[in-house]
Amino acid sequence: MQRTDRLxxxxxxxxxxxxxxxxxxxxxxMLGVVNLVDGRLTxxxxxxxxxxxxxxxxxxxxxxxxxxxxxxxxxxxxxxVGSTTAYHFFLTSIPIYFSVATIAxxxxxxxxxxxxxxxxxxFAVLLVVITxxxxxxxxxxxxxxxxxxxxxxxxxxxxxxxxxxxIVMHEFIYATLAGIAAGVVxxxxxxxxxxxxxxxxxxxxxxxxHEYPLHxxxxxxxxxxxxxxxxxxxxxxxxxxGLLLLLVVSILIRDLHTALNAIAGLAITFVPSLITRRxxxxxxxxxxxxxxxxxLMDALGTFAFYDNVxxxxxxxxxxxxxxxxxxxxxxxxxxxxxxxEIYIPPRVMFFFILLFVLATGVLWEILEFLTxxxxxxxxxxxILAQHGINDTMRDLSFDLLGAVxxxxxxxxxxxxxxxxxxxxxxxxxxxxxxxxxxxxxxEQRQPEVFMSGLEDKE
Numbered sequence: 001m002q003r004t005d006r007l008x009x010x011x012x013x014x015x016x017x018x019x020x021x022x023x024x025x026x027x028x029x030m031l032g033v034v035n036l037v038d039g040r041l042t043x044x045x046x047x048x049x050x051x052x053x054x055x056x057x058x059x060x061x062x063x064x065x066x067x068x069x070x071x072x073x074x075x076x077x078x079x080x081v082g083s084t085t086a087y088h089f090f091l092t093s094i095p096i097y098f099s100v101a102t103i104a105x106x107x108x109x110x111x112x113x114x115x116x117x118x119x120x121x122x123f124a125v126l127l128v129v130i131t132x133x134x135x136x137x138x139x140x141x142x143x144x145x146x147x148x149x150x151x152x153x154x155x156x157x158x159x160x161x162x163x164x165x166x167i168v169m170h171e172f173i174y175a176t177l178a179g180i181a182a183g184v185v186x187x188x189x190x191x192x193x194x195x196x197x198x199x200x201x202x203x204x205x206x207x208x209x210h211e212y213p214l215h216x217x218x219x220x221x222x223x224x225x226x227x228x229x230x231x232x233x234x235x236x237x238x239x240x241x242g243l244l245l246l247l248v249v250s251i252l253i254r255d256l257h258t259a260l261n262a263i264a265g266l267a268i269t270f271v272p273s274l275i276t277r278r279x280x281x282x283x284x285x286x287x288x289x290x291x292x293x294x295x296l297m298d299a300l301g302t303f304a305f306y307d308n309v310x311x312x313x314x315x316x317x318x319x320x321x322x323x324x325x326x327x328x329x330x331x332x333x334x335x336x337x338x339x340x341e342i343y344i345p346p347r348v349m350f351f352f353i354l355l356f357v358l359a360t361g362v363l364w365e366i367l368e369f370l371t372x373x374x375x376x377x378x379x380x381x382x383i384l385a386q387h388g389i390n391d392t393m394r395d396l397s398f399d400l401l402g403a404v405x406x407x408x409x410x411x412x413x414x415x416x417x418x419x420x421x422x423x424x425x426x427x428x429x430x431x432x433x434x435x436x437x438x439x440x441x442x443e444q445r446q447p448e449v450f451m452s453g454l455e456d457k458e
Contacts, residue, residue, distance in 0.1 A: 161388025
């Protein structure tokens, strides 16, 4: 099957590009050998994986001249060359994360070309930004887990918890900056370069089909527990009342931190009702109760429970991450249903949700860190607080746990909302098209009216 899309602009089929690309592959092979001789097995494995990603189009299309544009390869191999030869020239890790973003783009494009997954360039660029943040979080989380369980010293090397946490937060910030910069650069590239017009792909769903395999919907939790819809709505109102009471108490004792959390949380609990009234997208009462429970637990933790109840922070992070994962699932699935250019199979969707939640967790940790720094600078108590690298990594661990829960559970319980949201997208697109057609007709009528006026004067 042959087709042309914006992602195919990454590929080139010219003698010059092929020569430069294969020369860089040769360089990578040499660097792999050097790292292997030096005992750097991890880097050798990464080099082998990168070589496979770069030459995949040539292998799968059985045409050695078809390679990614050589400047994408340069961006991808920067950290490997630097780590092997002159790592001290990297003042920050921004080039490394830019390389991660490039590799993520190449991988996303190849998944789009050679599997049943379908994505357009805009979706691919957004995925690259998310992946860059998520990989930074996952990389440091794996290092921390190795330090905790096997006594390595990737992060926990004798420095204080706060010092290590600050270093990791700077890495997260670098990843964010590099991801955004890469997204801008790649977006500009797709809007300007000429596409490669012969991408051979494997079998995939035909245009306009976005079918997920049908599964028997599990019995809702409310039926297992004997909780009716009315009782769920009542529980939601009680929890909203609890947030209001917490707000009053925090104002009376002048606890600004808890008061702000209660106000923000209370406002968020009314968002489902607002969505239903404004966009006619009804949310399940259980989902509304779930969201409100996560918000109430966070507010209670801010008030006293984080300091006095063991594992309260872990529980709230798991619940909050599951809510974020659910929101990500609903949005991505709705875009999948609405847009013919995008198709994400259920198994792939699971990993997309994990990346989305990890990236959100990284951004949240950055927000906490910057809030701590700013409030300390001006002598105020931090509204969002971090307590060292162990606290940060535990947060990310439980974020992943909540993401796994929601990604596993989402296909059965959230698809209805995704379809409603996709229908809403369709209505908005139809209205926009009608408006555009009306404007065109009006513009075409204006010269006729003008000429008619001249004839009347004559």
